[in-house]
Amino acid sequence: MPGLMLLDTPSLYYRAFYGIPESMTAPDGMPVNAVRGVIDMIAMLIRRYSPGEMAACMDADWRPAFRVAAIPTYKAHRVVEGGAEETPDTLAPQVPVLERVLDAVGIARVGVPGYEADDVMGTLTARASGPVDVVTGDRDLFQLVDDTRPVRVLYTARGVKNLQAIDEATVTEKYGVPGRAYADFATLRGDPSDGLPGVPGVGDKTAAALITAYGSLEALLRAVDGDGPPPGSPEGGAAVLTAGRRAKLSAAREYLRIAPGVVRVARDAPVPGIDLALPSEPRDPRALAALGERYGLRSPLERLTSAL
Template sequence: MPGLMLLDTPSLYYRAFYGVPESVTSPDGMPVNAIRGLIDMIATLVRQHSPGELAACMDADWRPAFRVAAIPTYKAHRVAPGGGEETPDTLAPQVPVIERVLDAAGIARVDVPGYEADDVMGTLATRALGGVDIVTGDRDMFQLVDDDRPIRVLYTAKGVKNLQLVDEAAVTARYGVPGRSYADFATLRGDPSDGLPGVPGVGDKTAAALITRFGSLDALLRAVDEGGDLTAGQRAKLSAARDYLRVAPGVVRVARDAPVPDVDLALPVTPRDPGALDALAERYGLGGPLGRLSAALSRVSPG
């Protein structure tokens, strides 16, 4: 499906970091496994899916203040002792190099102060006039799936070479709710990996059943207040979690109106800065993966 491809870049370079051995190093011995792995992932995605536009979405703020203000536990377990995100020692130095490679290659790198990559993807997907593929290992992006647009997720759980295509039918088959209801479902269920407690005693099946029956979290909460069709146990659990349910949707839902600047998302026909790209290839031993990326782009880009 030609159109816009959005890369959840942090998700992908973490996958590359853990999927490629740290013994893959630059000429001076610096691990470059995440860099090389990400470049090869992008080359594979471009070659196999031929997108018309491409955006490498980044975290300008991995733990935005507006989400922490709503739920202080949000990603709190990932905070390093000195502050900032806890990142493997050998990954942290690779991230600036990844940014330099993307910039020199001419692949749009998009971030927004105060927002996560999720919010950049949500905003760009909402703005897009054509089809959108979101490449991620984050289930939160399932809330953006929309067959009418169409917007779909290329889920990386089994790797970039074996992507799982997630459309509305796939979300419903897996979770029992349509994609547009996934955020409400996830709010009820919670997500320990993000520090979101959910409603105690409400798991996947109950969350899906409640959202399916009432149509939305807002409608469910009205039923709690107005004596709707709920068991005494369900009403008690939801009432006890009312403070959480009041603020959690603003944390779980990705922003669709973040102040993302207008950026040229066209695939580069030639590198933006060939000299810088050559220097990076030599300094970090990236000649092979950058050659594969160049070959993939040249087959897709006009001319």
């Protein structure tokens, strides 16, 4: 059955921007490499996966206040003067053009004040009654993977033409943690790219061993507090929760109290109820034709229209 496809739009336009030369320009010389790239990505996704619904999820707030209040270093290294996100000068003007294209095509574009695109995807995934594909280059969204529904990530790290379908078995094979425990694993390990410190002295292997032994961060912290071995573990996790690791986790207890609220994507963001059905033809053909002419996008828009 055709399902819902969620596009991590910022991830896609950054990938397109850095993957396609800026020599790809509009008639007036404005670079449109990111716009062209995303249009062709969407056309390819539609042809290959035939989703019944699609949403282009946006960052209405790339650094939400609730995450910064919890961990002030969250994405702090990307902030420029005025509190805006550091964005290449030739990419920033392309984002509004892409938004106009999405609107003219009729692909739902969804952002919520105070939340990131990740939170929109988490909420729409939680609401979905059928299968969901999340298209992203962000490993943080592996936490949404759920074979029982099913929800999978189409991971763009190798390029959109070489998408890797991430299910729970893939997460376990790659990181050594149960498929839906990725957020707990990431909390322990940290993520310098997002300004999340993690627990000092706890890397990938240790984080994976701890989460695998205890099943969840909550159970691990109960064991740190001396509330007993992990349920079902014949060795009681003693070989994993050594005295040294217990000390490291205890020292990072305040971080571990607040970090899950930062690392875990929201499942209950106030996303408005909108029609996510993928159209079979452009919503506004005249506006789309004008955009194609103005920005030199006729060929990629023809490919997208054909895919619809």
